[in-house]
Each structure stands twice: as C-alpha cells, then as structure tokens.
Amino acid sequence: xxxxxxxxxxxxFTLKKGQQLKVIDPMxxxxxxxxxxxxxxxxEKLSSGKTLDxxxxxxxxxxxxxxxxxxxxxxxxxxxxxxxxxxxLAPCSPETFEIMYGNNDxxxxxxxxxxxxxKKFEIEPDDIPxxxxxxxxxxxxxxxxxxxxxxxxxxxxxxxxxxKMDLLIGITACSAEDSNNGSFKPIHYEIL
Amino acid sequence: xxxxxxxxxxxxFTLKKGQQLKVIDPMxxxxxxxxxxxxxxxxEKLSSGKTLDxxxxxxxxxxxxxxxxxxxxxxxxxxxxxxxxxxxLAPCSPETFEIMYGNNDxxxxxxxxxxxxxKKFEIEPDDIPxxxxxxxxxxxxxxxxxxxxxxxxxxxxxxxxxxKMDLLIGITACSAEDSNNGSFKPIHYEIL
Numbered sequence: 175x176x177x178x179x180x181x182x183x184x185x186x187f188t189l190k191k192g193q194q195l196k197v198i199d200p201m202x203x204x205x206x207x208x209x210x211x212x213x214x215x216x217x218e219k220l221s222s223g224k225t226l227d228x229x230x231x232x233x234x235x236x237x238x239x240x241x242x243x244x245x246x247x248x249x250x251x252x253x254x255x256x257x258x259x260x261x262x263l264a265p266c267s268p269e270t271f272e273i274m275y276g277n278n279d280x281x282x283x284x285x286x287x288x289x290x291x292x293k294k295f296e297i298e299p300d301d302i303p304x305x306x307x308x309x310x311x312x313x314x315x316x317x318x319x320x321x322x323x324x325x326x327x328x329x330x331x332x333x334x335x336x337x338k339m340d341l342l343i344g345i346t347a348c349s350a351e352d353s354n355n356g357s358f359k360p361i362h363y364e365i366l
Numbered sequence: 367x368x369x370x371x372x373x374x375x376x377x378x379f380t381l382k383k384g385q386q387l388k389v390i391d392p393m394x395x396x397x398x399x400x401x402x403x404x405x406x407x408x409x410e411k412l413s414s415g416k417t418l419d420x421x422x423x424x425x426x427x428x429x430x431x432x433x434x435x436x437x438x439x440x441x442x443x444x445x446x447x448x449x450x451x452x453x454x455l456a457p458c459s460p461e462t463f464e465i466m467y468g469n470n471d472x473x474x475x476x477x478x479x480x481x482x483x484x485k486k487f488e489i490e491p492d493d494i495p496x497x498x499x500x501x502x503x504x505x506x507x508x509x510x511x512x513x514x515x516x517x518x519x520x521x522x523x524x525x526x527x528x529x530k531m532d533l534l535i536g537i538t539a540c541s542a543e544d545s546n547n548g549s550f551k552p553i554h555y556e557i558l
Contacts, residue, residue: 222414223456223496228465232454232510243492245461260510262424264415269437273420300435304415304496314506318424318452 177365179206181358184287184346186295187365188213194252194366195335197345199309202329204359205348207265207284207305209292210240210248213340216297218244222261222304232314234259239338240306248341253334256327262312262320265305266350282349292344302344308333310353324355334366369557371398373550376479376538378487379557380405386444386558387527389537391501394521396551397540399457399476399497401484402432402440405532408489410436414453414496424452424506431530432498440533445526448519454504454512457497458542474541484536494536500525502545516547526558 176198179185184207189195197206212218224241225234234240235254239247264270267285271277289299309327314320347361348354368390371377376399381387389398404410416433417426426432427446431439456462459477463469481491501519506512539553540546 217490217492221456221496223453226512227455227462230512232506232512243494245459245465261415263419264413267437270419273437298409300409302435304413314424320418320422320424 175364176362179345179347179361179363181347181360182282182349184284184291184344186291186342186344189337189341189343189365191337191340193337195337195343196332196364196366197308198330198332198362198364199327200329200362201359202327202331203325203355203357204327204361205310205325205353206308206361207288207346207348208308209288209303209305209344211297211342212242213342216295216342218242218246219301220248220303220306225261232260232262233257234261234306247338249335249337251333252336253332256309256331258311258326259306259308259333260310260312261304261306263307266348266353270350284346284348287346287349288344295342297342322352367556368554371537371539371553371555373539373552374474374541376476376483376536378483378534378536381529381533381535381557383529383532385529387529387535388524388556388558389500390522390524390554390556391519392521392554393551394519394523395517395547395549396519396553397502397517397545398500398553399480399538399540400500401480401495401497401536403489403534404434405534408487408534410434410438411493412440412495412498417453424454425449426451426453426498439530441527441529443525444528445524448501448523450503450518451498451500451525452502452504453496453498455499458540458545462542476538476540479538479541480536484534487534489534514544
C-alpha cells in the first residue's frame with residue numbers, strides 16, 4: 175500500500191529488521207528528510223559522520239549503508255533511481271527561514287515535522303540528528319562552497335531501503351522553497 | 367599558559383562566553399577533533415548540519431561560526447592560519463580501526479578520548495556529536511568521493527576561537543594514522 179506524506183508535512187513509523195521501505199518522489203523535484211533511531215534503544219541513531227566515514231563519500235546511494243552513532247548498520251540502500259542523496263545540510267527549521275531568508279513569520283519546516291511526528295516515540299527535538307537528505311541536490315565546488323539546486327529527481331524516482339535493525343523512522347516532504355525549486359509536493363512511501 | 371594534549375589523547379574543560387581559545391598544531395601535520403556543549407544545558411551541542419547550513423560551505427574557517435543543534439552560535443573563528451577544517455568525517459573510534467582497517471587490537475581513538483574526558487561533565491558516549499575536525503585534510507571530487515590526506519598544517523599553525531556562550535569543550539590530538547600522516551603528535555591550546 176502506498177502511503178502519502180502531504181506537502182510540507184511528515185510522518186513517523188516503525189520498521190522491523192528485514193522489512194523494506196520504498197521512498198518515492200511522485201511528481202519529481204521534491205526532497206525528503208529521513209532520520210532513524212534504534213527502536214529498542216533510541217539513543218542509538220543515524221550518524222552523518224559515521225556514514226560518510228564508512229562509505230568514504232558524500233553522495234550515498236545504491237549499495238551503501240546508513241550507519242548509526244554506535245557504528246552499526248541501520249539501513250541498506252538496495253535501489254536508487256536518482257543518485258543524489260546526502261547528509262550535508264540540516265533539516266530546514268524555523269531558524270533556517272529566519273536566519274537564512276529573513277522570514278520571521280511562521281513557516282512549516284522539516285525539523286518541526288520530524289519533531290511533531292517523533293514525539294509519540296518520546297524522541298525530543300534535541301535528539302534529532304542531521305537527516306539523510308533524499309533527492310536533495312546540493313552541489314559543491316573545490317573550495318567547498320555549497321549551493322542548493324533544484325532536485326534532479328523525476329516523477330516516480332525512488333530509493334529502496336532494507337532495515338538492518340528494528341527502526342523508528344521520521345520522514346518528511348520538504349517544506350523549504352530552496353530544496354524543491356519553489357514547489358511544495360508530497361512524498362510517497364511503501365513498506366514492503 | 368600553553369597547555370599540552372599528549373599524542374593520542376584528549377582533554378575537556380569549560381570556556382566562558384567571551385573567552386578565547388587558541389588551538390595550535392605545534393609540530394605540523396596533526397589533527398584535532400573538537401566537540402562543544404552548552405555548559406548550562408549540554409543537550410544543546412555542536413551541529414555539523416547546522417554549521418554547514420548557515421555557513422554554506424564545507425570548509426569552516428576565519429570569520430565563520432560553529433552552530434548548535436538549536437541554531438545558536440557557539441564559537442566564532444577569529445583567526446585560522448591553515449584554512450582546512452571540516453565536519454565531514456566522524457571522530458575515529460575503535461570501530462573505525464576495526465571496520466575500515468581490519469585492526470581488531472586495541473587502538474586509541476578520538477572517540478574514546480572525547481568520551482573519557484567528557485565523562486566528568488556527565489556527557490555520555492551517545493551524546494558525542496560529529497566533531498569539528500581542525501587541521502584535517504579531507505579532499506573530495508565532483509562525484510563526492512572522499513579521501514583523507516596528510517594535513518597541510520605547518521608547525522605553529524593555529525585557530526583562534528571566541529566562545530559565544532558558556533561552553534563545555536572536548537578536544538583531542540588525533541589517534542588515527544590516516545589523519546596525521548602516520549605520525550602521532552601533540553596538540554597545544556591556550557585559553558585567553
């Protein structure tokens with residue numbers, strides 16, 4: 175069954191070890207932020223630094239693993255039809271819009287959508303790690319300057335993950351104009 | 367007074383808002399991993415994702431700030447004579463040597479040296495974030511492949527930080543052969 179994450183929103187759910195999760199960009203040019211926690215002990219969680227360490231690259235895709243702060247494999251990426259996913263930038267938050275875009279009004283954000291949905295699993299906002307940015311098109315130059323470009327994902331592009339431990343998962347349809355070329359779109363997912 | 371962090375070791379101390387910290391590579395080609403916590407509430411801590419977000423670059427140096435998971439400025443970098451510091455890879459840990467180098471024997475590591483020294487401030491190993499890698503020479507290509515090269519730092523190179531809040535600081539002289547060109551050296555620091 176395909177589940178729908180409405181634009182500028184998020185969800186959280188459990189995934190058992192061995193289950194597969196398909197994350198789909200149904201319309202193209204949309205980003206999804208994903209965070210992972212060990213369902214048995216949520217102090218073990220997704221680590222950007224450990225994943226870059228063990229995979230020895232910035233772009234994480236097919237054949238790679240997502241690693242925890244305790245150096246365990248949390249997910250394997252079995253398929254990736256787009257190829258541009260990374261850990262560089264944090265989930266957009268109210269402060270992203272305030273500090274980077276001078277927007278002091280309310281703006282939905284991935285951080286809020288992760289916090290709100292993970293609350294039922296007793297995950298506090300402070301516990302949310304740097305997310306895995308699915309379909310996010312961050313470009314860099316040799317000097318390390320970063321820019322966020324429109325996603326390269328086409329309608330129907332997807333990543334297929336397999337859980338390597340029992341997981342709590344938080345996931346969003348990104349709320350930031352910069353990440354999805356100014357259009358707010360849903361993200362779909364399927365548990366297999 | 368210049369304080370010395372012996373090779374393959376670490377230390378932890380407090381720094382008051384407005385105080386300055388100088389981190390020095392006394393011999394050249396050595397790396398130092400640094401983590402920061404809000405001294406009043408250590409659940410607020412250094413964030414790689416937020417720092418890359420707000421500074422919009424991978425290399426963090428003079429004029430840049432180190433940001434927290436709550437989007438506050440923790441440190442300002444007032445001076446940086448080397449220019450190559452980043453947040454890409456996690457502090458080396460026992461698992462780094464086991465998984466990446468097939469070394470199953472005991473090996474000192476930055477993670478152990480941070481954990482051990484931060485214990486007195488009730489910081490648990492699970493709470494240690496991806497560190498700021500001072501003097502670390504991580505190179506990347508356009509495809510995002512990463513390699514760790516010998517540091518470019520020369521004897522006497524330093525970074526000068528100013529605390530923007532009361533801080534708990536954990537800092538090391540790196541224990542990994544790959545980070546410091548196979549030589550284990552001290553790191554010096556000075557609180558001004």
